[in-house]
Amino acid sequence: MAQRLLLRRFLASVVSRKFSQGWGPPLTSQALQTPRGLTVTPNPARTIYTTRISLTTFNIQDGPDFQDRVVNSETPVVVDFHAQWCGPCKILGPRLEKMVAKQHGKVVMAKVDIDDNTDLAIEYEVSAVPTVLAMKNGDVVDKFVGIKDEDQLEAFLKKLIG
Amino acid sequence: MAAMAAALRGLGGRFRWRMPAVAGGVRGAAQGAVAAQLGRKVAVVDYVEPSPRGTRWGLGGTCVNVGCIPKKLMHQAALLGGLIRDAPHYGWEVAQPVPHDWRKMAEAVQNHVKSLNWGHRVQLHDRKVKYFNVKAGFVDKHTVRGVAKGGKEILLSADHIVIATGGRPRYPAHIEGALEYGITSDDIFWLKESPGKTLVVGASYVALECAGFLTGIGLDVTVMMRSIPLRGFDQQMSSLVTEHMASHGTRFLRGCTPSQVRRLLDGQLQVTWEDHTTGKEGTGTFNTVLWAVGRVPDTRSLNLEKAGVDTSPNTQKILVDSREATSVPHIYAIGDVVEGRPELTPTAVMAGRLLAQRLFGGSSDLMDYDKVPTTVFTPLEYGCVGLSEEEAVARHGQEHVEVYHAHYKPLEFTVPGRDASQCYVKMVCLREPPQPVLGLHFLGPNAGEVTQGFALGIKCGASYVQVMQTVGIHPTCSEEVVKLRISKRSGLDPTVTGCG
Numbered sequence: 194m195a196q197r198l199l200l201r202r203f204l205a206s207v208v209s210r211k212f213s214q215g216w217g218p219p220l221t222s223q224a225l226q227t228p229r230g231l232t233v234t235p236n237p238a239r240t241i242y243t244t245r246i247s248l249t250t251f252n253i254q255d256g257p258d259f260q261d262r263v264v265n266s267e268t269p270v271v272v273d274f275h276a277q278w279c280g281p282c283k284i285l286g287p288r289l290e291k292m293v294a295k296q297h298g299k300v301v302m303a304k305v306d307i308d309d310n311t312d313l314a315i316e317y318e319v320s321a322v323p324t325v326l327a328m329k330n331g332d333v334v335d336k337f338v339g340i341k342d343e344d345q346l347e348a349f350l351k352k353l354i355g
Numbered sequence: 356m357a358a359m360a361a362a363l364r365g366l367g368g369r370f371r372w373r374m375p376a377v378a379g380g381v382r383g384a385a386q387g388a389v390a391a392q393l394g395r396k397v398a399v400v401d402y403v404e405p406s407p408r409g410t411r412w413g414l415g416g417t418c419v420n421v422g423c424i425p426k427k428l429m430h431q432a433a434l435l436g437g438l439i440r441d442a443p444h445y446g447w448e449v450a451q452p453v454p455h456d457w458r459k460m461a462e463a464v465q466n467h468v469k470s471l472n473w474g475h476r477v478q479l480h481d482r483k484v485k486y487f488n489v490k491a492g493f494v495d496k497h498t499v500r501g502v503a504k505g506g507k508e509i510l511l512s513a514d515h516i517v518i519a520t521g522g523r524p525r526y527p528a529h530i531e532g533a534l535e536y537g538i539t540s541d542d543i544f545w546l547k548e549s550p551g552k553t554l555v556v557g558a559s560y561v562a563l564e565c566a567g568f569l570t571g572i573g574l575d576v577t578v579m580m581r582s583i584p585l586r587g588f589d590q591q592m593s594s595l596v597t598e599h600m601a602s603h604g605t606r607f608l609r610g611c612t613p614s615q616v617r618r619l620l621d622g623q624l625q626v627t628w629e630d631h632t633t634g635k636e637g638t639g640t641f642n643t644v645l646w647a648v649g650r651v652p653d654t655r656s657l658n659l660e661k662a663g664v665d666t667s668p669n670t671q672k673i674l675v676d677s678r679e680a681t682s683v684p685h686i687y688a689i690g691d692v693v694e695g696r697p698e699l700t701p702t703a704v705m706a707g708r709l710l711a712q713r714l715f716g717g718s719s720d721l722m723d724y725d726k727v728p729t730t731v732f733t734p735l736e737y738g739c740v741g742l743s744e745e746e747a748v749a750r751h752g753q754e755h756v757e758v759y760h761a762h763y764k765p766l767e768f769t770v771p772g773r774d775a776s777q778c779y780v781k782m783v784c785l786r787e788p789p790q791p792v793l794g795l796h797f798l799g800p801n802a803g804e805v806t807q808g809f810a811l812g813i814k815c816g817a818s819y820v821q822v823m824q825t826v827g828i829h830p831t832c833s834e835e836v837v838k839l840r841i842s843k844r845s846g847l848d849p850t851v852t853g854c855g
Contacts, residue, residue, distance in 0.1 A: 277469070
């Protein structure tokens with residue numbers, strides 16, 4: 194557990210160092226094994242924008258994945274509960290992703306497909322979609338349902354970051 | 356949650372439930388929801404066996420997934436086609452013809468259905484009803500067994516069990532190629548690609564509604580029927596329904612039965628049939644063959660004999676009394692799976708609600724299946740409540756029945772010059788004053804909306820006198836009901852003219 198926490202802190206510092214200091218001194222090229230077997234090798238050669246999106250937004254695979262990357266996250270997380278059949282979700286999703294990316298890694302975004310993760314969605318009392326939760330240290334601190342414009346999303350994210 | 360976890364971990368989790376509802380059809384869910392609200396521990400066990408074509412769907416039963424809902428939406432798509440054609444007459448500069456994209460419509464319809472699946476799921480959770488997506492059957496009269504994904508067995512024992520498994524479309528297995536090459540209403544709403552040139556076999560409302568909207572969106576559609584359309588419905592009205600469809604682009608092959616379906620090299624289907632009128636054989640080529648030749652109760656995998664639940668030897672439907680109780684006192688059945696009940700969503704839902712109230716809410720109200728209104732959503736819609744003319748005559752005798760009728764023209768049809776030949780309404784009454792209304796039959800636009808209101812009056816025992824005392828709303832089609840003056844007996848021309 195302590196090992197995992199250490200790893201998470203390291204990863205978080207990798208992320209924040211990248212974005213707050215620009216391309217600082219090269220990070221250790223040693224590959225990191227996360228508990229889920231995902232190999233993360235810091236790669237400064239990749240373009241900033243795509244790296245940002247892929248690091249700040251991710252899809253949740255299942256309950257344990259959610260526990261790992263959202264509940265246990267050091268960084269605040271916005272959770273976007275969406276569905277394939279939901280029209281408004283297709284508008285909100287990319288918009289939210291864009292606004293999250295602008296926060297320089299201070300918040301990350303987890304996407305949860307409610308049909309793939311029904312139990313999780315039910316557990317978090319999602320009835321209509323899109324439902325977006327703001328989570329900090331494993332707790333739900335804010336929430337909204339439906340579409341919001343960029344300014345409203347900006348305010349929502351800023352409030353979460355604190 | 357702990358109990359659920361126990362099942363997933365172990366070999367046989369046992370649960371004690373107050374009342375599981377078997378099958379989460381619309382009725383199962385409603386029933387379970389009400390029971391849970393009355394403080395009972397309830398579980399719903401629902402499973403959809405994929406169609407022979409492989410189509411499957413989520414929680415909500417036939418109505419939500421492969422019935423009423425997608426049907427009405429596609430019917431609406433077809434009606435819009437007609438309105439687009441009317442539009443230029445009303446001043447809209449719409450270039451004709453306007454093409455229709457099946458894929459776009461199907462995706463929109465399917466997305467809405469999926470949102471309803473989710474809604475049902477949430478509702479069950481909110482009402483604290485445990486949901487098991489497993490195929491279940493009886494082990495004994497108090498126990499139901501299901502096998503979840505991964506092979507884990509789930510056993511549910513309960514004080515009360517409600518069966519609401521509904522029905523599935525019948526495949527005419529005796530026709531060569533029927534199973535391999537044909538589809539049913541289970542599949543039509545979930546097709547990703549347009550069905551193309553379609554042969555609909557059957558004369559049920561399923562057959563006619565499907566043929567209707569497929570024609571309306573511009574497809575080449577043929578309906579093949581063995582004898583009469585809409586068996587069980589008023590036959591004069593049924594003839595008008597098919598007459599309208601025939602004059603609006605649907606081909607009819609009457610008195611014919613298919614004998615074989617073959618697939619040709621180019622992928623099209625060749626159908627061979629026998630024409631009973633001429634005795635000759637006919638053939639035709641189609642992209643799709645849709646079987647709409649009736650529905651069978653979904654009871655085969657339930658192991659009803661293990662519980663001692665009796666079914667009808669003819670139909671295999673479950674036999675119940677007026678309290679929806681089966682031959683086993685604590686096992687009940689509602690909806691399409693029950694013998695002698697209308698195959699309608701609202702009656703099943705209401706029966707389920709009343710059952711829960713009787714079992715746990717201290718009520719003694721029984722479900723009343725009399726004067727249940729319904730509507731057939733063919734291109735020209737047919738709404739009805741009460742007896743057909745022939746039923747009324749059979750029950751009371753021609754001498755004691757008075758039928759008032761009228762051919763009318765909807766105002767909206769005038770400007771675009773739409774054909775109103777089949778727009779017709781009739782009211783079947785007893786001849787003796789005050790002439791209680793036995794049945795109302797309305798053929799025209801928005802028939803469902805028109806009939807619903809009158810169903811209340813008829814349920815309350817409205818008489819012809821009272822109907823005539825009701826002032827009409829003008830200008831509507833509905834007002835034609837309260838203006839019915841001409842009886843069939845008088846022999847006068849029942850065509851409505853002007854505002855009189």
